[in-house]
Amino acid sequence: MAADGIYIGVDVGSVTTKVAVIGAEGDILASACLDTMGQPARQLMTGLAEVRDQLAAREPDASRTPGSGSVPVACPEAVAVLGVGTTGSGRTLAAALVGGDVVKNEITAHAVAALRLIPDARTILEIGGQDSKVILLRDGVVVDFAMNTVCAAGTGSFLDRQASRLGLDIREFSRLAARSTHPVRIAGRCTVFAETDMVHKQQVGHPVEDIVAGLCRALVRNYLNNLAKGKDLEPPYVFQGGVAANAGIVAAFEEALGGPVFVPEHHALMGACGAALLAKEAREAAEAEGRTFTTRFRGFGLSDLDYRTRAFDCRGCTNECEIVEVFLDGLLVARWGGRCERWERSTAAGR
Amino acid sequence: MRVTFPHMGNIWIIVKTVLEDLGLEVLVPPRPNPKSLEAGVRHSPEFACFPLKLNIGDFVGALDQGAEAIVMAGGIGPCRLGHYAQVEAQVLKDLGYSAEMVVLEPPRGRFPQLWDKIRYLTGHRPVGRVIGALRFGWEKLKALDELDKVLALGRPAEAVRGSAAAAHRRAVASVCQAASIAGTRKAARAGAEDIALTAGASSGSVTLGPPRSRPLRVGVVGEVFMIQEPFANQEVERRLGEMGVETRRALYLSDWVRMHLLPPPVGLGARRRVRRIREAARPYLRHFVGGEGLDSVGEAVLHESELYDGVIHIAPFTCMPEIVAASLLPEVSRDLGIPVLSLFLDEHTGEAGLVTRLEAFVDLLERRRAVREGRADRQGIRLRGDAPAGGHGGHPVASRPSSPTPREAHGCPLVGFSGWRRGPR
Numbered sequence: 001m002a003a004d005g006i007y008i009g010v011d012v013g014s015v016t017t018k019v020a021v022i023g024a025e026g027d028i029l030a031s032a033c034l035d036t037m038g039q040p041a042r043q044l045m046t047g048l049a050e051v052r053d054q055l056a057a058r059e060p061d062a063s064r065t066p067g068s069g070s071v072p073v074a075c076p077e078a079v080a081v082l083g084v085g086t087t088g089s090g091r092t093l094a095a096a097l098v099g100g101d102v103v104k105n106e107i108t109a110h111a112v113a114a115l116r117l118i119p120d121a122r123t124i125l126e127i128g129g130q131d132s133k134v135i136l137l138r139d140g141v142v143v144d145f146a147m148n149t150v151c152a153a154g155t156g157s158f159l160d161r162q163a164s165r166l167g168l169d170i171r172e173f174s175r176l177a178a179r180s181t182h183p184v185r186i187a188g189r190c191t192v193f194a195e196t197d198m199v200h201k202q203q204v205g206h207p208v209e210d211i212v213a214g215l216c217r218a219l220v221r222n223y224l225n226n227l228a229k230g231k232d233l234e235p236p237y238v239f240q241g242g243v244a245a246n247a248g249i250v251a252a253f254e255e256a257l258g259g260p261v262f263v264p265e266h267h268a269l270m271g272a273c274g275a276a277l278l279a280k281e282a283r284e285a286a287e288a289e290g291r292t293f294t295t296r297f298r299g300f301g302l303s304d305l306d307y308r309t310r311a312f313d314c315r316g317c318t319n320e321c322e323i324v325e326v327f328l329d330g331l332l333v334a335r336w337g338g339r340c341e342r343w344e345r346s347t348a349a350g351r
Numbered sequence: 352m353r354v355t356f357p358h359m360g361n362i363w364i365i366v367k368t369v370l371e372d373l374g375l376e377v378l379v380p381p382r383p384n385p386k387s388l389e390a391g392v393r394h395s396p397e398f399a400c401f402p403l404k405l406n407i408g409d410f411v412g413a414l415d416q417g418a419e420a421i422v423m424a425g426g427i428g429p430c431r432l433g434h435y436a437q438v439e440a441q442v443l444k445d446l447g448y449s450a451e452m453v454v455l456e457p458p459r460g461r462f463p464q465l466w467d468k469i470r471y472l473t474g475h476r477p478v479g480r481v482i483g484a485l486r487f488g489w490e491k492l493k494a495l496d497e498l499d500k501v502l503a504l505g506r507p508a509e510a511v512r513g514s515a516a517a518a519h520r521r522a523v524a525s526v527c528q529a530a531s532i533a534g535t536r537k538a539a540r541a542g543a544e545d546i547a548l549t550a551g552a553s554s555g556s557v558t559l560g561p562p563r564s565r566p567l568r569v570g571v572v573g574e575v576f577m578i579q580e581p582f583a584n585q586e587v588e589r590r591l592g593e594m595g596v597e598t599r600r601a602l603y604l605s606d607w608v609r610m611h612l613l614p615p616p617v618g619l620g621a622r623r624r625v626r627r628i629r630e631a632a633r634p635y636l637r638h639f640v641g642g643e644g645l646d647s648v649g650e651a652v653l654h655e656s657e658l659y660d661g662v663i664h665i666a667p668f669t670c671m672p673e674i675v676a677a678s679l680l681p682e683v684s685r686d687l688g689i690p691v692l693s694l695f696l697d698e699h700t701g702e703a704g705l706v707t708r709l710e711a712f713v714d715l716l717e718r719r720r721a722v723r724e725g726r727a728d729r730q731g732i733r734l735r736g737d738a739p740a741g742g743h744g745g746h747p748v749a750s751r752p753s754s755p756t757p758r759e760a761h762g763c764p765l766v767g768f769s770g771w772r773r774g775p776r
Binding site: 089104105106107108131139141142143144145147230231232317318319320339340341 | 385386514586690
């Protein structure tokens with residue numbers, strides 16, 4: 001039975017919310033990727049409903065017998081969810097809502113997912129919507145990392161904004177960059193400088209593909225100068241996150257690093273997959289020790305439930321912590337935000 | 352004359368003790384909080400560093416409650432602290448406050464000047480009384496630092512989150528109330544015992560899961576204010592403690608006093624430590640760069656030999672001395688193999704980024720140690736982490752995927768997935 005279950009990974013990022021379902025063998029069975037749109041809870045529910053439908057739509061595969069590694073799923077109710085992992089900046093909220101077994105930071109989740117794909121990876125470049133990371137691995141262990149959450153210059157938001165300035169769809173942007181023969185030089189340190197440069201270059205008549213390619217190089221330069229400052233980037237390189245879809249950025253990275261950069265097919269899902277893998281490992285580790293592992297997953301029916309969050313300022317002391325409460329179907333399921341133990345107890349009870 | 356002063360961790364208890372013992376009326380500003388931060392940010396020069404903004408917030412809070420004079424520390428070298436008092440006096444003047452600013456400059460061997468300021472503040476009370484008050488303050492300072500250290504060790508062990516911190520709060524309150532040197536010592540001893548007992552006793556009752564190995568130990572280095580003031584560093588020590596990590600600051604205030612204010616032989620050990628720090632930093636940095644820049648580098652080097660698992664370096668955004676340190680620390684880390692995490696903090700209170708970094712750093716340390724100790728192989732499970740520390744709901748540390756071979760295509764017609772393969776590139 002255990003071999004036929006699934007693991008769910010949830011990655012609630014600032015810009016997108018991802019849900020991935022992996023089988024007991026670690027293969028991806030279903031996934032959803034939605035814009036967070038400032039409503040992580042709602043989008044998470046939508047994502048969960050989407051993967052439920054995908055799982056339900058999977059035809060029972062008659063050619064394989066149960067136990068051969070495939071998962072003949074007729075309807076999601078028949079699938080055993082063995083574990084749930086959450087990651088991303090909204091991981092705590094996600095875990096409270098869905099019932100997470102493993103709550104893990106993005107860096108570890110991304111590293112785990114990349115290592116599964118490329119076991120000898122030594123550098124992970126990750127660029128998401130609103131943050132970017134570099135993770136250094138040696139012998140399959142994270143040895144160093146850096147993360148940028150403040151500056152937009154090295155993130156997907158920057159590209160989105162510049163693409164819309166040029167009136168381009170972000171996909172078109174990627175195609176155009178590949179056609180450039182003479183990328184223009186654009187300042188990469190700050191989006192304001194970049195924009196100034198860009199306007200200048202376009203007004204003096206540079207073709208749009210050269211400007212686009214220049215922007216890609218500027219972003220890569222910014223990333224390498226700020227984030228990877230003082231770090232030894234060694235191949236093999238793995239590039240994940242939403243921005244990895246952009247061929248122009250990939251080309252700019254390959255040029256700057258002087259070697260091939262691997263882009264996983266599901267580059268945007270890597271965080272969610274990593275979270276699912278972590279849940280899988282947590283379960284396997286528990287079982288190896290002879291402990292029983294029961295998932296906290298609240299079930300797929302969850303997406304039909306009513307949920308609500310509420311915040312208030314604690315008046316216990318001058319810290320005035322912002323306490324957040326999460327209600328599911330009117331029941332308090334989690335509460336956090338305090339710096340002291342005052343609001344802790346009920347959390348444990350709610351779980 | 353009602354005197355106030357800026358906050359920095361527990362320092363208010365000491366300053367209050369000394370000044371009140373000398374018969375001054377003391378007005379302790381409200382502890383730094385979101386409102387005082389807001390006031391500080393609004394009235395300070397935008398490019399000033401974070402500690403100045405918090406100072407201004409403290410001062411405005413105290414002056415609004417009727418304080419008339421401010422005792423402020425001075426500074427030396429290429430750190431902006433040296434100019435803080437003057438800038439702050441100007442900012443307050445522009446805001447319409449008419450407070451007197453008494454600046455205590457670090458003595459740098461010239462004690463008479465500092466002594467004059469203390470005599471001025473204390474209205475020329477008998478020398479014996481001044482010395483007695485300073486002695487009393489010194490005792491409380493030592494006691495409070497000791498309690499902080501006990502808390503940093505007790506927190507990772509506690510079974511009920513916050514229990515050690517609650518014991519610590521009780522202990523600090525009783526030290527604060529102690530009216531004599533003997534009373535202070537007694538309160539400190541009882542408090543330390545209470546914290547240790549609270550943490551230890553509760554963890555002793557937990558028998559589930561495999562026995563816990565030695566907790567990770569992390570040294571906290573960096574700019575002195577940011578290290579001491581939990582509001583400024585977003586409670587890094589508490590967060591790490593709750594992840595099961597023992598912390599120790601490179602510098603406690605009592606160490607600073609020993610190094611710079613106490614005459615030998617009392618301060619001899621501390622002075623020796625200063626020399627060792629300088630010596631350790633030497634391959635990377637050979638001279639004073641202001642603030643604690645040199646110490647951050649030296650301490651990081653020493654921490655490696657002192658069997659720390661990692662170093663967390665904290666500095667205010669735009670801090671010049673610590674920028675120098677931060678640019679050297681990667682080299683230290685690479686040479687000695689000790690992981691270092693630099694955190695530049697400012698007025699932002701969004702904690703997600705900080706928490707993610709800390710968690711990832713702790714994961715990194717945990718895995719690194721598991722590999723080093725060969726535990727990973729022995730257990731037959733690759734790179735699995737320890738049991739959750741102290742029942743904090745910690746999660747098993749990430750492990751390397753068990754099956755590294757890319758999976759074969761696994762058809763999923765609806766979404767068109769083909770499993771884990773390297774992309775088209």
